[in-house]
Amino acid sequence: xxxxxxxxxxxxxxxxxxxxxxxxxxxxxxxxxxxxxxxxxxxxxxxxxxxxxxxxxxxxxxxxxxxxxxxxxxxxxxxxxxxxxxxxxxxxxxxxxxxxxxxxxxxxxxxxxxxxxxxxxxxxxxxxxxxxxxxxxxxxxxxxxxxxxxxxxxxxxxxxxxxxxxxxxxxxxxxxxxxxxxxxxxxxxxxxxxxxxxxxxxxxxxxxxxxxxxxxxxxxxxxxxxxxxxxxxxxxxxxxxxxxxxxxxxxxxxxxxxxxxxxxxxxxxxxxxxxxxxxxxxxxxxxxxxxxxxxxxxxxxxxxxxxxxxxxxxxxxxxxxxxxxxxxxxxxxxxxxxxxxxxxxxxxxxxxxxxxxxxxxxxxxxxxxxxxxxxxxxxxxxxxxxxxxxxxxxxxxxxxxxxxxxxxxxxxxxxxxxxxxxxxxxxxxxxxxxxxxxxxxxxxxxxxxxxxxxxxxxxxxxxxxxxxxxxxxxxxxxxxxx
Amino acid sequence: xxxxxxxxxxxxxxxxxxxxxxxxxxxxxxxxxxxxxxxxxxxxxxxxxxxxxxxxxxxxxxxxxxxxxxxxxxxxxxxxxxxxxxxxxxxxxxxxxxxxxxxxxxxxxxxxxxxxxxxxxxxxxxxxxxxxxxxxxxxxxxxxxxxxxxxxxxxxxxxxxxxxxxxxxxxxxxxxxxxxxxxxxxxxxxxxxxxxxxxxxxxxxxxxxxxxxxx
Numbered sequence: 001x002x003x004x005x006x007x008x009x010x011x012x013x014x015x016x017x018x019x020x021x022x023x024x025x026x027x028x029x030x031x032x033x034x035x036x037x038x039x040x041x042x043x044x045x046x047x048x049x050x051x052x053x054x055x056x057x058x059x060x061x062x063x064x065x066x067x068x069x070x071x072x073x074x075x076x077x078x079x080x081x082x083x084x085x086x087x088x089x090x091x092x093x094x095x096x097x098x099x100x101x102x103x104x105x106x107x108x109x110x111x112x113x114x115x116x117x118x119x120x121x122x123x124x125x126x127x128x129x130x131x132x133x134x135x136x137x138x139x140x141x142x143x144x145x146x147x148x149x150x151x152x153x154x155x156x157x158x159x160x161x162x163x164x165x166x167x168x169x170x171x172x173x174x175x176x177x178x179x180x181x182x183x184x185x186x187x188x189x190x191x192x193x194x195x196x197x198x199x200x201x202x203x204x205x206x207x208x209x210x211x212x213x214x215x216x217x218x219x220x221x222x223x224x225x226x227x228x229x230x231x232x233x234x235x236x237x238x239x240x241x242x243x244x245x246x247x248x249x250x251x252x253x254x255x256x257x258x259x260x261x262x263x264x265x266x267x268x269x270x271x272x273x274x275x276x277x278x279x280x281x282x283x284x285x286x287x288x289x290x291x292x293x294x295x296x297x298x299x300x301x302x303x304x305x306x307x308x309x310x311x312x313x314x315x316x317x318x319x320x321x322x323x324x325x326x327x328x329x330x331x332x333x334x335x336x337x338x339x340x341x342x343x344x345x346x347x348x349x350x351x352x353x354x355x356x357x358x359x360x361x362x363x364x365x366x367x368x369x370x371x372x373x374x375x376x377x378x379x380x381x382x383x384x385x386x387x388x389x390x391x392x393x394x395x396x397x398x399x400x401x402x403x404x405x406x407x408x409x410x411x412x413x414x415x416x417x418x419x420x421x422x423x424x425x426x427x428x429x430x431x432x433x434x435x436x437x438x439x440x441x442x443x444x445x446x447x448x449x450x451x452x453x454x455x456x457x458x459x460x461x462x463x464x465x466x467x468x469x470x471x472x473x474x475x476x477x478x479x480x481x482x
Numbered sequence: 483x484x485x486x487x488x489x490x491x492x493x494x495x496x497x498x499x500x501x502x503x504x505x506x507x508x509x510x511x512x513x514x515x516x517x518x519x520x521x522x523x524x525x526x527x528x529x530x531x532x533x534x535x536x537x538x539x540x541x542x543x544x545x546x547x548x549x550x551x552x553x554x555x556x557x558x559x560x561x562x563x564x565x566x567x568x569x570x571x572x573x574x575x576x577x578x579x580x581x582x583x584x585x586x587x588x589x590x591x592x593x594x595x596x597x598x599x600x601x602x603x604x605x606x607x608x609x610x611x612x613x614x615x616x617x618x619x620x621x622x623x624x625x626x627x628x629x630x631x632x633x634x635x636x637x638x639x640x641x642x643x644x645x646x647x648x649x650x651x652x653x654x655x656x657x658x659x660x661x662x663x664x665x666x667x668x669x670x671x672x673x674x675x676x677x678x679x680x681x682x683x684x685x686x687x688x689x690x691x692x693x694x695x696x697x
Contacts, residue, residue: 045671060501060671114556133556134631134644137651145652152557166552167501 019442021424029424033279034417034446043403051080051377051394052173058390058405059167066167067103067158068383068408071096071245072390074171075379079266080394081173082371085246085379091364092175097245098356099161099170100381104244105200105349106154107384108301108342111450112207113147116339119444120214125437143210146194146203150346153188153200157353160184175368182363189357197354201315204347208319211343226335226419226445229254230296231287232303233411235382236262240309242320242348244382250307251287251297256331259287265380268389274406282413285406296414299386300449301341306331313355316348335419338448383408385450409451419445490697492546493565493657494690495642497572499552504666504679507573507686511664512548514687546694554640559648565657567697569690570642573679574623574663621665621682622689629656660693662686 022031046057055073059066074096075085088096114133121140122131130138137144155165160180162168170176188197215222231254235247249268251260260271275284275292286295297303305324311317323332323344332341356362379390386408393402423442494515500506546569549561554570562568629650630643640648642661650656664686668676675683 060499110556129631134647134651137648141652144648148557148560148648148652151555152560155555155557 019420019446021420021428021442023428027429029421029429032417032421032424034413034420043405046392046400046403048399050398051077051392051400052398054392054400054403055171055173056167056169061405061407065103065107065383065385067099067162068381068388069390070162070168070171071100072379072381072383072388073392074173075246075381076377076390076392077173078175078379079377080374080392082373083174083369084371085266087369087371088175089364089366089369090361091179092367092369093245094356094359094361095161095176095179096171098180098353098362099158099168100245101349101352101356102154102157102161104154104384105204105346105353106151106158107450108346108349109147109150109154109204109207111384112339112342112346113143113150115447115450117143117147119440119447120218120339124440124444125435128436128440131440146206149194150200150203153195153197156195157188160188172368174370177367179364179367180357180362185357185362188353197350197357201347201350201354204343204350205315208340208343208347211340212322215340222336222340223334225441226422226448227333228335228418228422229333230298230415230418231259231290232306232331233260233287233297233299234304234307234387235265235380236308237312238262241312242304242308242310242345243312244345244349246381249380249387252307252331254331254333256306256329259289265389266378268378268380268391272389272406282410283406284413285411286414297411298415299408299411300338300384301345302332302335302338303386304382305341305344311344311348313348313351315351316344319344319347335422335445335448338450342450385409386411409449412449412451416446416449416451419448490566491564492567492569492694492697493549493562494546494569494571495549495551495554495558497551497554497570500673501671503668503670503672503674504676505573505669506673506675507664507666507679507683508571509550510675510680510683511571511662511686511690512550514683515546515548515690554642554645556640556645556648558640558645559652562645562657562659563649563653563655568642568657568659569662570627570659571662571664571686571690573666574621575666621678622686623661623663624689624693625661625663627659627661662690 018034020031020033021029024030042058042061046054049057054077055070058069058073061069078085078088113136117140118126118131118133118136121136121143126135129135133144133147136147158168159165161178162170163178170178190196193199194203231251233249233251235243236250237243237247248262249260249265249271250258250262253259263271271288273286273288273292273295275286277284284292284296286292287297288295305320311320323337323340326332375395376393377391381388387406388408389404389406391402391404392400395401420442423445427438427441494512496508496510496512498505498508500509547565551558627643627646629646630641631647642659646656646659664679665682666676666679668679
């Protein structure tokens with residue numbers, strides 16, 4: 001009798017999703033799906049609101065990555081306010097960059113230390129009771145302490161630049177509403193160990209070294225797990241450097257050939273389409289030139305280190321060279337190498353924060369610019385999880401009439417489905433007994449993408465944790481709650 | 483109002499999303515502690531008194547340090563480590579479960595995801611510890627909680643008990659902790675508390691003030 005195995009929700013990612021695995025009578029995998037089952041409607045909710053409210057409103061999409069939405073919306077409404085993407089004052093741009101890199105730092109630290117590391121440190125077959133952040137604290141206390149404080153440091157940077165850790169108001173159309181006082185700056189540069197910028201860089205370097213050491217001891221697992229070719233997309237700076245805040249859109253194929261050659265992201269609709277499927281509220285973006293079936297792509301740390309040419313900070317660049325050499329300079333398509341890429345980005349974010357804090361422009365007083373108003377604006381940033389698109393139109397009364405958001409996790413929808421399918425085909429296929437370790441491997445594949453499922457459907461709400469087993473005719477055979 | 487003993491360091495978390503109506507009851511409680519007018523809406527008020535990371539002064543009200551949280555996070559284990567008494571205030575979907583209501587799914591939330599991470603004790607009132615047990619209105623519950631090693635399915639949304647558990651593992655101690663669950667009724671997108679939610683807020687503030695006076 002065929003079976004459908006459901007993992008619901010996926011543990012240790014934000015929001016919630018459901019994984020469904022269909023087996024035939026012989027226990028062979030016939031189909032896998034990663035479902036998003038919530039609907040939120042933020043794109044409709046913001047209609048009718050004045051455009052200057054949008055950078056604050058859209059932060060309500062998510063309590064995990066509100067800064068990304070705040071800045072993407074600010075960049076879009078900059079254009080509406082008549083200020084081009086590169087027309088901000090130096091103080092405004094650098095305050096936003098500090099905010100954004102602070103966010104990247106805390107998000108990447110949190111993800112690795114508290115979401116991914118339990119799996120790596122304890123293994124997919126470990127007791128779930130210890131395979132969590134408290135288990136990490138018990139067995140690897142230094143790692144847990146550093147993870148907590150790196151997150152706290154990044155959150156304090158956000159508070160100093162955005163005004164609040166969650167749902168800040170710092171970025172406004174055309175600029176920023178505060179600078180960084182010398183006292184605020186010194187609190188980050190001169191604080192006693194460990195909560196200062198230099199220690200954060202040192203800990204980030206140690207995190208990269210930790211992973212490289214772990215990789216050496218577990219090469220087959222890290223290299224082979226959920227490895228599959230794909231296209232990769234991200235923003236890159238004009239000179240090809242990694243840049244989380246601004247750049248042109250670049251996409252490469254699995255071999256490294258450019259598919260999108262540094263195009264202006266304001267024209268994204270010419271290049272990116274969105275497919276819908278009946279079994280998920282989340283959309284499936286694709287590169288129009290390649291079509292719906294073949295045009296899917298990855299975003300996030302793995303993609304960014306595949307599209308950029310170099311990293312403009314010395315320690316991260318050195319690690320980037322080691323990382324690229326591992327694949328002979330070709331794109332990296334190994335899902336678990338996302339963790340390695342994420343830690344190199346963590347190091348880069350630490351270096352950028354430290355260097356920016358020394359920049360006197362942060363104490364400047366020219367905060368806002370205005371220009372000739374436009375009726376439409378597009379803003380993209382590289383959020384921790386990948387490329388984030390915000391697009392708005394307004395009417396003559398300055399009210400939002402259209403909002404289109406493609407969030408990072410939506411961009412990774414197809415890759416996550418492919419990763420689930422890989423695990424199902426390679427780990428679950430043909431097995432008579434489905435163990436918790438097997439099911440956790442499905443989740444490990446998803447967690448590598450660090451999905452924020454709250455954002456992907458702009459949803460709120462929670463679901464009970466349940467696993468449901470169905471026969472081939474859809475009859476419920478068993479249900480388990482965690 | 484003030485804490486009875488001046489040598490006790492008290493922290494009050496107001497947890498919730500002020501953009502989701504009564505989910506903002508936790509942050510609104512902080513405004514009550516500051517003596518602010520919550521009828522203006524809780525979102526703007528939640529940030530009043532917020533300090534930058536450089537300012538060593540805490541946001542304070544009624545003799546306690548006040549912290550607004552959209553949701554608890556792992557670094558809150560660090561935040562609480564030096565306090566003697568911590569109050570986790572959050573909205574509840576009712577039934578004394580301490581579950582934080584979220585619209586239609588309110589009833590499905592397990593206690594570990596609720597206002598306190600507290601398992602339902604069926605009672606409304608202060609229990610355990612040195613505080614005197616007393617009858618409180620049914621839509622407000624103040625319960626003592628302890629550390630837990632259990633993590634909810636996502637560590638991006640940690641229960642108070644998990645925060646206490648992580649604090650214990652990292653720093654070798656945990657403060658005495660209570661969960662204050664305030665019954666809410668409306669969870670739609672939007673600012674401002676429901677009328678009944680606001681009434682429960684006033685009762686909750688009164689319960690908390692009397693409790694702190696006795697410490």
